[in-house]
Amino acid sequence: MVSLFLKPLNLNFQIAHFTHNLKHHILTRAMSSSSPPSQQCIFQLRLNPLSGDSEWVVIQENDEQQPPKQPLLAATSYLDMLNDSSRNKAFRDAIDKTITKPCHVLDIGAGTGLLSMMAARAMRLGDMTVGSGSKGMVTACESYLPMVKLMRKVLCTNNMERHIRIFNKRSDEVEVGVDVPSLADVLVSEILDSELLGEGLIPTLQHAHEKLLVENPLTVPYRATVFGQLVENTYLRRLHDLYNNESEVLDEIKLVPKGMGNILSVKRRQYAMHCDAITKEVKLLSEPFKIFDFEFWKRPESCRETELCIKAVSDGNVHAVISWWILQLDSEATIFYSTAPNWINIPTIENELVASLPGAQYWCDHWKQCVWFIPKDGLPVHKNHDVYLQATHTATSISYEVKTSPQKMDFEQYGLCTEDCQVFLSPERIAIYGDSSWRCLMLKSIKNAVQHMDDPLCVVADDSIFLAVAVASLSKTSKLITLFPDLRWKGIEYLRSVSDANGFSIDRVEIATIKNLLLTMSNSNQRKIDLLIGEPFYSGIENMLPWQSLRFW
Template structure:
């Protein structure tokens, strides 16, 4: 149910997914090394780091040496002196984990009434069938228990005992307390991966977590792409090591559905092929092969209905994969071909998929949960997945189209081609299943390097001058070089990115006319001598964009200001900074559904979740990153200005307060940044709610006292407070309804 991560932020780094391998000795999940954590973590993540220790119990006795490792939790903040991130130890691990739980999709899942109903009816029916067949109650195993909801369903409907496991220890603690409050004697929770569970046997000396193999497995190890939470290897391991032969497994089956669409917006989420950046034909490619890179077949979970009006379906929806979880699924990369007729003419830009799972012995009586748009109540934890394709396939209506669906233990991906041999029009889709090795259709790796460095929502967006680009991605440096700027230096935070963009810049038509260098370094301590041309900088550039802050637009804006301050010694007296300024904007809104995905849940299917609700206390103080265009809302204010950054000057603290009267009470505020490229603000780059290629911050609002008391307030005001502390590198945003 919960893996310690969520779609948009607040993740825990250092606690990985189970791989379904042979059972390991029982041990807690280990964290990352400090070097690995700093290199890979994003700013919004909480990092678990292993710190080795050693000491002598008796200084006079060398044999008394004690060694081990302890886990330290780190959180990020902006470095006020140099820009970039610095990692500080979290004083309270409880507060850190509360933040992770509050920002997860757990509330959304618990409030999914259709999901809860399907699981309860499926578990109830399976236990009834087991009792009728075996004349006794089953032992039930619940893997990935979350708050313990499925375990409580099983206990309520007649399980002899339920053994539940949860790899994320804070979540396991929640499950233990929630299940004790509702079924104190019938559920045992282990803070372990299922692969660490041991069944008591002669080999184990009669010691184990389970007294015997379980008769039934219940689990909900699905993400939007179905397989990403390791359901296949986890169930395979359970069948081999934890379950009796012919055990009941819920859900029993899953089916993946897909169709092919034309949508230029989706296509450009993953491809810069054939796109010049300006009239000088600057290419975001390091060679000809990179110019045609297919990007490693990304999977993008989206509320597809937001993009549906601009899409043309080229085929009908058809089932493309099916899984029977009651039998071990081999660990192999395979694919299935489904041949369908095109229903319209157009260019193949993407495949859209969703899935359904079923509970029950036969198709007629089975209970089905589907992630098809509109099939269930609105929710945000499982959404359709879009796969942008870049193979340049054009189809005409009635063409036979081969939709090839690949999968391994954790991934699904697609490719599409026209059927080569002539064939009469199909009355229904035809299918065949093949081993992956028969056709070289592996998930192609990225060849351009950009897809390794940038998320998909980032793919779009004179003679003696010296230019310095202090954003990651070197796009501004590329544009400056294409305009003939003589000396261009770009600073990258990652070594691999520096190498890729050096190759891209060297591959440009103007490469022979421009001196370009990409440095992998920080900004503090840079001097003109370190830069291309060895002279002061006339033009300082930035998008701003930083790999580690992709989900935090406010951090990116103020990080650019701090980095601009750090490189002040490199600037010429009249240097121009682009963008010239930034404006932090806010919009008070009433979300239709999004606000329902977080916060306290109270009672879930009749079970008290008050202990879980204690972890939601920070819900209204957290900034959630969302691509807001996918979530319907009604604006109840105009655009508010919370703060301004004057990039022509060094960073300084900013503090603002304002009160805005509103016609009705909002349940959220959307926050974003606008960049004025010039001092006159003739050219402004907006990253607001209508932008598909940007995320915004969402702050949910607690109901007013009047609303809580069931009254209609005659006057509603929004109090906004913004504080950037340039000395500490901290950003605080607060909103309240009065």
């Protein structure tokens, strides 16, 4: 359990000092036990030890549950973002350049209120007394109540509570003439994830332009552009290609039997990753290419499709499309922010990006690059030959298909079937299941546990596909109960499909139909368990330190 204490922050609203002070005060107060509980708004990250799912739980100020004596500070996206000085400076410069006179500014997804305060300062609202006749105002929308409470304290500490009106609502719940007196002249917002669209950027902008903004409003940011690059990388292939990984393993367990190459796979979507960590192993098969532009200053379309002809710069197999985005924060194209990997020389992509990108050398944890896996072994390409990329975006995501001819993609070439027993796993789990050393250790442990047991009752306590198949295969007389807290009946259908290939009878396997995963003697016909087994797992949980995500009991 990780607790993050967000308290009144003694912020000096000089942006050069802001993030340092923010980090200092959160750290010192979070680790201090002297502050009264009534001053605390606590976020706790709790992990389900069976499924690996995590969620933020809000402990209200009047909660009877007391925080731990020495709480740990989680590396939340809010802290990472607020300590990103390059991001903060880019937004500050763009807001100062865009807002040159008193006006109505709308901040959507206001969070801690940083952009709202920047807008208020740009209009010099803090220098004006109430009733001075200024028409400047800032409307801040934030739907997450604990963050609203924090924002109020931050604004109060910075003496800006009179100049920024907060709504604990989604922006599409705000009504002009009811909540606010007029349409907004300027939109400042930062509702971006690593994929750009995942936090609802498009529907939010659509509603804002239809209901909340004047015609042709000013916006910060002004535009976002998504770029991509074709790469070859063995590590990325191992994150999704279990069929070929398993063919290199010298054991008898077949998680992906021959002819069932798609039964275990990752979902066809983009995955956020720090690609700088694998720079040395990446082989670039194309130059960077522009995929989509998204304009903030006008209403965006919900869906678009484009097809690009890309010339390969080297022979190889395309294992993935790595993508990133660049923000143009001002209309004159002088202020930019990029999430590109370090190997990208940004100014060479387009002449308009010659301006230096502040902070490109710094580590950014809240935004990453995105990886789109090419199925199986990837797509073979040859130097100077054309490769065709078909890109489609919906209101919340971007997807790709890569091919060597302009014809419509034939999904059969990748074996992308839609089997009823198909199970989707995380890339990390796919990579682990294809790791021969890991499998050898797990199988050795299971053999040692069951070799002297006659007709053992074994219980798999989590969603481990590997352990269920391994126990059923290695102990031909065992009775196996699986909890499968997330997979449930999907897991049993999978086991039924691979049972013949692994030499066990599905009659010896059952899923426990129990509430809250509470196993009792009635579930085992009054038999006691001989072997309780689970797979200690590690997954890329964003807001926890690695050793805090290891849970098993």
